[in-house]
Every structure is written in C-alpha cells, then in structure tokens.
Amino acid sequence: MSEVQRKWEGNALNCICSVYVPVKNPLKSAEWWQRNFGLEYAVPFNPAEAQVILKLSGGQWLHLVETEGEIDNQFPNKVGYPMFRFTFEVREIEHLYDHLKSNEVRVDDLADRDSCGINFVFYDLDGNKFDVNEVVHIHRTPEAVEKVKAHLFQHA
Known part of the structure; x- marks a missing residue:
C-alpha cells in the first residue's frame, strides 16, 4: 500500500x-x-x-x-448571544486584563467559568470580538488561584 x-x-x-x-x-x-x-x-x-x-x-x-465594507467576525448562538470566533489561551490573565484596561481597550466583564477557567472578551480597533482564557487551577496553586480571583473580582 x-x-x-x-x-x-x-x-x-x-x-x-x-x-x-x-x-x-x-x-x-x-x-x-x-x-x-x-x-x-x-x-x-x-x-x-x-x-x-x-x-x-x-x-x-x-x-x-x-x-x-462592513466587518463582522461574530455570529449569534442559539439564544442570540453574539459569539466570538476563537479564544486565546493566556498566562497571568490578571496582568493582561489590567494592561488592556489601562490602554483603554474595550473589554467585557470577567467570567469565572469554574473548571474552564477565567475568561474575558475584548474588541480590536475594527470591533472584532475575541475571547481570552486562562485555566488558572491547572497552572497555579490553589492559593495563587484565590489571589488572582480576589484581584480580578474584587469589585464584582
């Protein structure tokens, strides 16, 4: 063969x-x-x-x-939520989130998705929607996870 x-x-x-x-x-x-x-x-x-x-x-x-022409990289899921096309995996999500906020990048609220990690959505200059994720419990100690969550969700 x-x-x-x-x-x-x-x-x-x-x-x-x-x-x-x-x-x-x-x-x-x-x-x-x-x-x-x-x-x-x-x-x-x-x-x-x-x-x-x-x-x-x-x-x-x-x-x-x-x-x-018009740029739209989103599509609605079954319940109508405008979805992003892909998710970036990151490390030290809290530093990236703080950095983007300080640079006045449009970001949506953080989400703690338990075993799936911590996520947030951001938009580029053209309005393209992207997701960011860190599965913190895999990459960090339980103590470090709690510290990250306290930092990110302190105002929630």
Missing part, C-alpha cells in the same frame, strides 16, 4: 496555524496588536498582499487582512 493510499487513523488535525482577521488598516491594526499584546511581525510587511502577519507566542500566525 502506498503512502497516499494509507488509511487515516485518529485525529488528522494537529493545531490551528493561522487565523485571518478582517481589518480596515493592517498597519494601524498591527501597531495596536503590538502595543497591547507584544506581537511581532512573522514576515516583513508586503503592501501588495494588503495584510500584516503577526506571530503569537506559540508560533501561530495572526493575519490582519485589509477588508472593504
């Missing part, structure tokens, strides 16, 4: 390597992502491609693609 004829076994998908985000101005958007998240260019900017490609810390690429 040739390599091409070999039957797929198990899960053939390994990870998501690239995410494409519609934006009005790729360079302005890239500066925003750099300022708020520390992302760096994955490849040099090529104006002919009308996109900026930034690299996440895990190696995945975030493509900021110039788009004309």
Whole structure:
C-alpha cells in the first residue's frame, strides 16, 4: 500500500496555524496588536498582499487582512448571544486584563467559568470580538488561584 493510499487513523488535525482577521488598516491594526499584546511581525510587511502577519507566542500566525465594507467576525448562538470566533489561551490573565484596561481597550466583564477557567472578551480597533482564557487551577496553586480571583473580582 502506498503512502497516499494509507488509511487515516485518529485525529488528522494537529493545531490551528493561522487565523485571518478582517481589518480596515493592517498597519494601524498591527501597531495596536503590538502595543497591547507584544506581537511581532512573522514576515516583513508586503503592501501588495494588503495584510500584516503577526506571530503569537506559540508560533501561530495572526493575519490582519485589509477588508472593504462592513466587518463582522461574530455570529449569534442559539439564544442570540453574539459569539466570538476563537479564544486565546493566556498566562497571568490578571496582568493582561489590567494592561488592556489601562490602554483603554474595550473589554467585557470577567467570567469565572469554574473548571474552564477565567475568561474575558475584548474588541480590536475594527470591533472584532475575541475571547481570552486562562485555566488558572491547572497552572497555579490553589492559593495563587484565590489571589488572582480576589484581584480580578474584587469589585464584582
């Protein structure tokens, strides 16, 4: 049996390597992502491609693609809640949350989702909606989890 004829076994998908985000101005958007998240260019900017490609810390690429017309990366779930397309995994969510708030980035309320971790939603310059998550109980001691929750939810 040739390599091409070999039957797929198990899960053939390994990870998501690239995410494409519609934006009005790729360079302005890239500066925003750099300022708020520390992302760096994955490849040099090529104006002919009308996109900026930034690299996440895990190696995945975030493509900021110039788009004309209305931008809407959301969709309603069954009960009508406008969903985001994906969730970023982070560490030290409390520092990121504080950083984004101090930079006047639009963020929604924090949510403690128990075993799923702590989440919040943020929006980029073009109104694209993104979710952020840290499963704190996996990455931290119980004492550290309580300290993070006290910091994040002290005003709730």
